[in-house]
Amino acid sequence: MTAPVRPSHGLHGFLARYCPKPEILLEILGKERRLKHVADGDRLCLAGDEADCVWVVEEGRFRIETEGLIAVRGPGDILGEMAFLREGARRGNDIVSDGRGKVLRIDRSTIDGMSPEARALWFETLSRTLVVKLDGASVQRSEFLREISKAERIVERLVCREGVEATMAALSAVADEPIPMVKKQALVWFSDVAGFSALSERLDADGVGGVLRRVIGPQVEEIEAAGGQIDKYMGDGVMAFWLCPGDARLARAVADATGAAERAVARVNEIARREDLRIGIRIGLHAGEVAVGDFGGGQRIAFTLVGQVVNAAARYEQYKPKPGTRDGAIRLSDTVYGHLPRERRAGFNPDPVAFVDKHDRPFTAYLSHV
Numbered sequence: 001m002t003a004p005v006r007p008s009h010g011l012h013g014f015l016a017r018y019c020p021k022p023e024i025l026l027e028i029l030g031k032e033r034r035l036k037h038v039a040d041g042d043r044l045c046l047a048g049d050e051a052d053c054v055w056v057v058e059e060g061r062f063r064i065e066t067e068g069l070i071a072v073r074g075p076g077d078i079l080g081e082m083a084f085l086r087e088g089a090r091r092g093n094d095i096v097s098d099g100r101g102k103v104l105r106i107d108r109s110t111i112d113g114m115s116p117e118a119r120a121l122w123f124e125t126l127s128r129t130l131v132v133k134l135d136g137a138s139v140q141r142s143e144f145l146r147e148i149s150k151a152e153r154i155v156e157r158l159v160c161r162e163g164v165e166a167t168m169a170a171l172s173a174v175a176d177e178p179i180p181m182v183k184k185q186a187l188v189w190f191s192d193v194a195g196f197s198a199l200s201e202r203l204d205a206d207g208v209g210g211v212l213r214r215v216i217g218p219q220v221e222e223i224e225a226a227g228g229q230i231d232k233y234m235g236d237g238v239m240a241f242w243l244c245p246g247d248a249r250l251a252r253a254v255a256d257a258t259g260a261a262e263r264a265v266a267r268v269n270e271i272a273r274r275e276d277l278r279i280g281i282r283i284g285l286h287a288g289e290v291a292v293g294d295f296g297g298g299q300r301i302a303f304t305l306v307g308q309v310v311n312a313a314a315r316y317e318q319y320k321p322k323p324g325t326r327d328g329a330i331r332l333s334d335t336v337y338g339h340l341p342r343e344r345r346a347g348f349n350p351d352p353v354a355f356v357d358k359h360d361r362p363f364t365a366y367l368s369h370v
Contacts, residue, residue: 009075010058011104017076018132019125028118034105044079044095044103051083051091053107060101065094072098079103081126084111181293186305187253187336188286188313189228189240189261191219193268195279196236211277212236218267219281226260227253231304237317241305243292247339250287254339257285258330262347265329265370284316284365286333315357316365326353328367337366 011029015022035058038044044055047066057077064070064079070093073079083091089108111122193215200208216238220230223240231239242253261283268281288309295302316331326349332340334352352364 011056013076014056014078015125018128019121020128021121024118024121025125028114029104029106029110034107036103036105038097038101038103040097040099042097044097045091046094047091049091051080051086051089051108053105054081054084055079055095055103055105058102058104060103061098062101062103063096063098065096066092078126078129081129084108084126085130181291181295183289184292185244185246185250186287186290186292186309187242187244187250187257188290188305188310189223189238189242189257189283190314190317191238191261191264191281191283192317193236193279193281195277199277199279211275214271215268215279215281218271219264222260222264222267223257226256228257228260239310241290244287251339251341254285254287254336255341255344258332258336258340258344258347261285261330262368262370265368269329269370281329282317282319282331283329284313284318284331284333285336286313286316287335287339288312312363315361315363318357319353319355319363319365321353321355326367329370330368332366332368334364334366 012022012026015026015029019025036044036055038060044062045051055078057073057075057079059075062073062077062079064073079095080091083089086092111119114122193212196212196215199211203211215236216233219238223230223238226242228240228242231241233239242257244250244253265281265283268279271277272279286309288307290305290307290309292305293303295304295306312333316333319331321327328349330348332348337345337348337352340348347370348366348368350366352366355363355365357363
């Protein structure tokens with residue numbers, strides 16, 4: 001007479017969950033009381049070992065590992081069964097005890113010594129186990145893909161389009177290395193809302209945030225519609241860029257960026273007029289070779305552009321004419337103006353202004369009429 005299968009965390013529980021006729025296998029395997037006690041960190045096996053047994057967890061937790069954690073198994077779970085079905089019968093992973101535990105060892109010789117009916121029942125039990133684990137793996141994979149998609153959306157909000165792929169590649173890389181830096185030609189945009197600091201002193205935090213969103217939003221929309229990428233926000237300022245390999249691409253980027261600048265100025269000025277805000281906008285555009293990549297430190301990624309061209313673009317935006325002299329909301333470097341289509345130059349004064357920065361470096365700017 002066969003013994004009834006009692007609900008349990010060990011062999012009884014394993015067979016009750018996965019075996020269609022648990023009492024038959026319990027009659028055979030219950031006689032094998034090869035109980036192994038393990039300490040924290042003990043390895044039941046290493047990847048590549050010969051698969052001459054399986055284990056059923058009686059107590060404790062066990063980690064399935066390769067280069068990292070794959071899964072954790074506990075009481076009533078079977079360990080090492082995949083190797084019974086793998087060609088060559090070799091372990092595919094390490095199995096490590098996570099604390100003290102006990103496992104029941106079932107040798108391959110025991111399985112080989114079963115009757116054909118019992119062996120068929122054993123392999124059916126293993127098949128049911130694997131189906132459950134594969135279902136679990138599919139759920140984990142779906143959750144993992146959702147997390148990746150979520151991470152990509154978050155990264156897209158934190159870095160420019162150019163940096164998304166580079167950042168995701170860095171996050172998934174085996175080696176913890178920075179995103180490589182490369183030299184590229186770019187058109188760089190710097191903008192700033194003049195008078196915003198004085199205005200913000202008269203507003204509460206919500207008011208400051210509201211005005212800032214209303215004047216930054218149109219700039220971002222126009223930049224992105226013109227094919228530009230937002231590099232960063234700096235208080236009430238925006239840094240953006242267009243990568244331009246070749247003069248033909250640079251000419252298109254100049255036309256697109258100046259058009260975006262003109263529309264952004266018009267929209268911000270309309271907001272200021274409508275809301276009676278004493279603010280204006282300044283935009284500087286410059287082009288040339290920049291370094292693109294990860295300029296962060298430690299564990300922080302900082303994908304951006306650096307170089308003299310970037311600094312100069314900021315200087316064009318920061319240009320402050322002397323009282324009574326010409327001004328313009330949009331300031332083009334001579335490089336940018338030289339690539340501006342002739343039919344688009346009507347919006348700019350053909351006579352440039354010369355100025356120096358705080359380091360007495362000379363600049364030449366073409367100012368818009370607005």
